[in-house]
Amino acid sequence: MASSAVALVSKFGIKNARALENVSVVVVGAGIAGLGAASMLRKHGATVTVLEAKDHTGGRLLTDWSMGPPFEVGAGWIHGPSSDNPTKQLADAVNAQYVVTDDENAVFYDLNGYEYDEDEVERIVDAWEGVLEHIDNTYEVNDPRSLLQAIKDYRPAYLDDPGIMWVFSAFTEFSKGGAIEKLSAPLFNWDEAFDGADVVVTSGYDEILKPLKEGLDIRLSHAVSDIKYSAEDGVVIRTDKGAFEADYCICTVPLGVLKAGNITFTPELPGDYREPIAKLGFGSVTKLALKFEEPFWDIETQYFGITTEPKGRWNYWLSYRTFSDENILLGLSVGDYALVADRMSDAEMVEDALEVLRTVWEDDVTEPVEVLATHWATDPYTLGAYAFPQPGNRKSDFDGLGEPIADRLIFAGEHTIFDYAGTTHGAYMTGLRAAEYIIDEEG
Numbered sequence: 001m002a003s004s005a006v007a008l009v010s011k012f013g014i015k016n017a018r019a020l021e022n023v024s025v026v027v028v029g030a031g032i033a034g035l036g037a038a039s040m041l042r043k044h045g046a047t048v049t050v051l052e053a054k055d056h057t058g059g060r061l062l063t064d065w066s067m068g069p070p071f072e073v074g075a076g077w078i079h080g081p082s083s084d085n086p087t088k089q090l091a092d093a094v095n096a097q098y099v100v101t102d103d104e105n106a107v108f109y110d111l112n113g114y115e116y117d118e119d120e121v122e123r124i125v126d127a128w129e130g131v132l133e134h135i136d137n138t139y140e141v142n143d144p145r146s147l148l149q150a151i152k153d154y155r156p157a158y159l160d161d162p163g164i165m166w167v168f169s170a171f172t173e174f175s176k177g178g179a180i181e182k183l184s185a186p187l188f189n190w191d192e193a194f195d196g197a198d199v200v201v202t203s204g205y206d207e208i209l210k211p212l213k214e215g216l217d218i219r220l221s222h223a224v225s226d227i228k229y230s231a232e233d234g235v236v237i238r239t240d241k242g243a244f245e246a247d248y249c250i251c252t253v254p255l256g257v258l259k260a261g262n263i264t265f266t267p268e269l270p271g272d273y274r275e276p277i278a279k280l281g282f283g284s285v286t287k288l289a290l291k292f293e294e295p296f297w298d299i300e301t302q303y304f305g306i307t308t309e310p311k312g313r314w315n316y317w318l319s320y321r322t323f324s325d326e327n328i329l330l331g332l333s334v335g336d337y338a339l340v341a342d343r344m345s346d347a348e349m350v351e352d353a354l355e356v357l358r359t360v361w362e363d364d365v366t367e368p369v370e371v372l373a374t375h376w377a378t379d380p381y382t383l384g385a386y387a388f389p390q391p392g393n394r395k396s397d398f399d400g401l402g403e404p405i406a407d408r409l410i411f412a413g414e415h416t417i418f419d420y421a422g423t424t425h426g427a428y429m430t431g432l433r434a435a436e437y438i439i440d441e442e443g
């Protein structure tokens with residue numbers, strides 16, 4: 001873990017609960033970054049108002065209980081749940097229940113639905129690791145190639161090998177949130193991670209936000225349209241329900257919303273914010289939970305990898321039977337296919353996914369009795385899943401976005417931290433970082 005991030009999290013005791021008594025802050029967005037910032041500032045005595053466009057808090061951290069066990073609409077795992085992971089600390093504080101997921105407990109199938117034997121799995125995984133190692137050893141940080149180009153330059157035959165393309169999609173496109181065609185070869189794997197095997201939170205991931213929300217003035221269904229900022233006069237934030245004035249604004253809306261220009265900034269954002277907003281990658285990940293009367297798969301197996309075309313189409317599946325009594329398969333579409341899947345109706349998505357399952361289980365596949373699907377790319381207040389580095393990006397494109405503008409406007413959110421982008425802990429750290437700026441300025 002980067003030492004600066006450890007310092008960031010550990011330094012946040014409450015120094016002086018009244019230090020910010022005369023300071024007002026509007027936080028835009030009630031995801032983990034916004035709630036983290038707001039909670040910290042309130043504890044230091046600031047007057048904080050949180051404006052959230054949706055009718056609920058959580059943003060990309062949201063649990064749906066309608067199927068019985070938790071369906072995580074956004075974040076599903078705590079990645080690297082070591083004791084220094086700030087998300088794990090939040091989860092421990094609410095006595096969350098976990099199940100460690102086991103990447104080794106997996107079976108992989110080829111394009112025709114036949115199981116890969118052990119040697120073939122080893123060959124595929126070795127090829128994937130070989131490319132990552134080659135990039136690590138030979139690429140300069142500013143190399144402009146995409147991951148796809150890097151594979152092509154190193155082992156062109158891999159591009160015609162469906163098994164190897166599957167592993168790049170199911171592992172890399174899923175974890176990074178972007179297609180290998182769009183990921184920066186030198187940067188995509190340079191981020192940091194906490195230790196420990198990933199866990200799912202069986203007591204519901206979004207429960208961890210509860211303590212952060214305590215005592216906060218959260219205005220739901222308040223969509224922000226304009227943010228005016230000035231070093232002398234503070235900030236004015238306009239919503240569909242009126243305007244809010246404050247000394248500072250912390251803006252945590254997702255990168256997709258900033259890219260779409262759905263909030264007008266006055267004055268216009270400086271170029272060194274506009275450019276990274278335009279150039280950073282923001283893709284999608286589609287989740288589809290299918291509940292069946294009876295399992296038609298081996299209930300001892302946790303993950304099923306299915307080689308599919310096009311790449312990214314329902315190529316990884318998690319069986320809920322390994323941590324609940326429900327016959328639920330959670331399918332994932334990733335890379336550019338997620339952008340296609342997100343635009344399907346739920347019924348189209350189910351048909352598409354069942355076609356993939358039938359390549360393996362043929363006529364044993366039954367109609368699902370319940371379905372839950374996500375559409376992050378078309379959610380107007382998110383417009384994608386999580387940020388990733390594209391060719392030509394630099395680490396500072398992420399981190400620079402978190403630098404205060406005119407000492408009044410501060411961006412936070414998962415897209416403002418290179419080392420931990422695309423995670424709940426990264427987003428939370430940026431909320432604390434933004435709060436820290438105000439505490440240091442005013443405290």
Ligand SMILES: Cc1cc2nc3c(=O)[nH]c(=O)nc-3n(C[C@H](O)[C@H](O)[C@H](O)COP(=O)(O)OP(=O)(O)OC[C@H]3O[C@@H](n4cnc5c(N)ncnc54)[C@H](O)[C@@H]3O)c2cc1C
Pocket residue numbers: 028029030031032033034051052053054057058059060061073074075076077078079222223224225252253254257262263285286287376380381382384385386412413414415421422423424425427
């Ligand atoms: C499908 C998916 C799977 C993921 N899997 C994982 C995982 O397994 N593990 C992990 O650690 N992370 C995962 N992530 C990433 C993680 O969920 C995010 O990094 C994190 O939740 C982002 O938090 P945030 O506060 O930056 O943004 P958000 O949670 O998106 O919060 C921003 C808030 O701003 C609000 N908003 C937007 N526009 C406006 C407006 N105009 N006015 C007012 N409010 C507005 C939004 O409604 C939202 O509530 C996943 C994300 C997705 C989408």
